[in-house]
Amino acid sequence: MTTEQVWDALAEIPDPEIPLISLVDLGVIRDVAIENGTVRVDFTPTFLGCPALEVMRDAMAERIRALGAEPEIVVHTEDSWSTDRITPAGREKLRASGFAPPAPREPNAPTLVQLQSNVFRCPYCGSTDTRLENIFGPTPCRSLRYCTSCRQPFEQFKTI
Amino acid sequence: MNEQEARSLLEIADDELILGWRDSEWTGIAPFLEEDVAFSSIAQNEIGHARAIYELLSRERGTTADELAFDRSPGEYRSARIVELRLPEGERTVARHYLYEQADATRLERLKQSNDPAVAGLAAKIDREEAYHRMHAAMWFDRLEHEPRFTAALDDLQPLLDAGRDEHTSELQELWEEMTMVRRSQPVGTAW
Numbered sequence: 001m002t003t004e005q006v007w008d009a010l011a012e013i014p015d016p017e018i019p020l021i022s023l024v025d026l027g028v029i030r031d032v033a034i035e036n037g038t039v040r041v042d043f044t045p046t047f048l049g050c051p052a053l054e055v056m057r058d059a060m061a062e063r064i065r066a067l068g069a070e071p072e073i074v075v076h077t078e079d080s081w082s083t084d085r086i087t088p089a090g091r092e093k094l095r096a097s098g099f100a101p102p103a104p105r106e107p108n109a110p111t112l113v114q115l116q117s118n119v120f121r122c123p124y125c126g127s128t129d130t131r132l133e134n135i136f137g138p139t140p141c142r143s144l145r146y147c148t149s150c151r152q153p154f155e156q157f158k159t160i
Numbered sequence: 161m162n163e164q165e166a167r168s169l170l171e172i173a174d175d176e177l178i179l180g181w182r183d184s185e186w187t188g189i190a191p192f193l194e195e196d197v198a199f200s201s202i203a204q205n206e207i208g209h210a211r212a213i214y215e216l217l218s219r220e221r222g223t224t225a226d227e228l229a230f231d232r233s234p235g236e237y238r239s240a241r242i243v244e245l246r247l248p249e250g251e252r253t254v255a256r257h258y259l260y261e262q263a264d265a266t267r268l269e270r271l272k273q274s275n276d277p278a279v280a281g282l283a284a285k286i287d288r289e290e291a292y293h294r295m296h297a298a299m300w301f302d303r304l305e306h307e308p309r310f311t312a313a314l315d316d317l318q319p320l321l322d323a324g325r326d327e328h329t330s331e332l333q334e335l336w337e338e339m340t341m342v343r344r345s346q347p348v349g350t351a352w
Contacts (some may be wrong), residue, residue: 019216047205047208047289048205048208048211048212048285048289049204049205049206049207049208049289050208051204058208065294070290073287075214076214076281077278077281077282077285078278078279078280078281078282078284079281080281080284080285080288081285082288082304089259109287109288109291110291110292110295111295112245112295112298112299115295131332133194133197134194134197134198135292135295135296136194136197136201136292136296136298137197137201137203138197138199138232139201140201140205144197156237156294160288160289
């Protein structure tokens with residue numbers, strides 16, 4: 001077994017809440033290493049309160065067992081996952097399915113003024129004539145916005 | 161981690177567990193939908209932070225996160241009195257949120273400078289999420305800062321933030337009964 005095979009297997013695991021993108025697209029897998037029949041996966045959780053984390057961990061372990069190896073999933077809570085780790089392919093899949101991808105992270109934490117500005121693009125019509133409806137949304141990682149141009153509410157990934 | 165950091169981490173975890181529980185009491189009954197979603201999401205984050213900190217502390221102490229979270233008596237919690245209150249009034253909930261997030265930012269900033277990478281890293285990760293809580297609190301502060309009911313709530317609650325952590329409110333006992341009920345009942349077939 002090679003690490004490429006493991007990466008390929010992990011790339012087939014959908015995100016439990018946005019199944020259009022995979023765990024590899026999401027950028028939560030930092031490293032994969034194989035030693036004496038054990039596959040070690042270094043995993044960085046997204047939001048600490050995200051209930052999908054257990055599902056992700058179990059799904060990874062299951063895939064690795066299916067490859068005939070013993071999984072060791074190491075969860076790194078000291079590592080700050082960032083939305084900058086979502087791959088370009090992952091961002092495109094998000095946009096195509098109606099989720100506005102996150103803005104790039106700047107050195108300082110995002111501010112309310114930024115969220116209230118109109119630089120965020122509607123994933124449906126492409127207009128930047130959009131406004132913040134709620135900092136919080138259906139999951140910890142998303143905010144709610146409204147597109148004034150096509151009158152469509154949409155979910156915006158929080159930059160973190 | 162040094163003793164002072166361990167103490168601070170336990171205080172944060174206890175505050176976030178209890179505040180998360182209190183914030184979740186708005187789920188389904190907040191004055192309007194946006195705040196229902198906001199306080200539910202904040203509650204989810206806070207309990208996630210508490211869990212990650214309990215896990216870190218439990219590795220040091222040779223125990224488990226659940227034991228730390230639920231097997232202590234109410235008197236052993238290190239929570240601040242301000243988070244323990246059941247606050248059915250919207251303006252008092254927002255006032256607490258504003259006061260708490262400011263105080264929380266200060267202690268997280270200190271822990272981010274820790275020499276222990278596990279402590280500094282976790283504090284930094286939590287702080288990235290808290291940035292959104294602070295934004296939400298600041299947004300409400302800007303709207304309400306001249307409203308007498310809101311300023312009265314701030315004046316009323318501030319002393320409970322500053323009071324020590326050795327004495328608790330009677331409301332912590334009630335919350336503890338609710339919070340630990342399932343674990344204490346040991347339903348058949350459970351193992352924890």
